[in-house]
Amino acid sequence: MPGTKSQEKVKEIQAVVAPLFASKGYHSTSMREIAREVGMNQSSLYHYFRGKEEILFEIMNDAMDQALITLKQICATDLLPRDKLMNVLHFYTRYYAGDPERLNLLVNEQQSLAPEHRRILVEKEREYVCIFKDLFGELKRNRTTKEIPRSVAIFAFLGMVHYTITWYRKGGPVDLEGLADIFCEIFTRGILREDAATT
Amino acid sequence: MPGTKSQEKVKEIQAVVAPLFASKGYHSTSMREIAREVGMNQSSLYHYFRGKEEILFEIMNDAMDQALITLKQICATDLLPRDKLMNVLHFYTRYYAGDPERLNLLVNEQQSLAPEHRRILVEKEREYVCIFKDLFGELKRNRTTKEIPRSVAIFAFLGMVHYTITWYRKGGPVDLEGLADIFCEIFTRGILREDAATT
DNA sequence: GTCTATACTTTGATAGAC
């Protein structure tokens, strides 16, 4: 394959870099350190990436795309709005809490992106929020939500989930499924009408 | 006042630096830029601080101390556990959402601290969590909480509140009091027993 | 595709006059 640049190697580098960026932060991780950790010369990295910032962007971009695909799949089903929402909440929780090293970057390193890359991810972020908003819209038509502004409800949930990367560790007293269940319950009881919640 | 180093100037510098660190990140903000923004020479900064990291630490440390004082005051009253909790949640929400530029650092720049400073703040973080845990302990004795692990409930709340620094802006459709009310409601309905919630 | 060598820039911090 000409001009392919060995996608396996690219993935391998990203797999090494994500935890590095996550633990020390983007700006505190040097290209020299990355190269050492990957096991190649610093200059060789530039064969696979245009620069340090591109490594960060591609990891973050992949992570967002991956989640978007699944979220859209769930929403495309003909489940009841309530069940769709539960599936979305469940998936999203497992996604973040299950891969904290990579998702960490999405939460903490937005500032480190070049403006044009930042714009791309902000746009995808908007897609995320739209998916949630649409779901709540469907619920509202069925009069199943309380009088909490939709966006506040969404951001409350996102905050709850994103924060897991700082405290949740697999292998602890609560497993991933259990955590997703708890978040669903908090959100259900807290946001939706009780009569709907007990359905 | 000998050896005082003009506390007013120190506060002024911190007030300029906090938004800088918050918007561009600690490592992307240089001492030269800080000096320019403050309106003094780069070297002069070293008269007030031992170095860049100390500026960051002192801002973060002050912010934590300030919150701790109020939280302890609330807990020292002889209100009902439920009311104490509501007061704590209310204050904490207003504190974070009301000063996002400074509190941003507490959420995003822990990695940038020197190890010994990091340790100090981690210790204070533990105090925070203890305050919440004790409150839930009081509630549990009255059998007013559901079967959600205490720490999960606490981290759910902290995540919800800390995330406000990324989306909430004063002057929008929801004011600070309203936001605190909503968070209290979500948390009350989601975490506590319904019978207790409607008291 | 991988290396050596190096250019170039920016950084945090210090010395010392005033």
Place this chain on the structure above:
DNA sequence: GTCTATCAAAGTATAGAC
């Protein structure tokens, strides 16, 4: 307390041989 001048270190990135 504030400045000028400067240092040493570390950073990203590139040129070019193999």
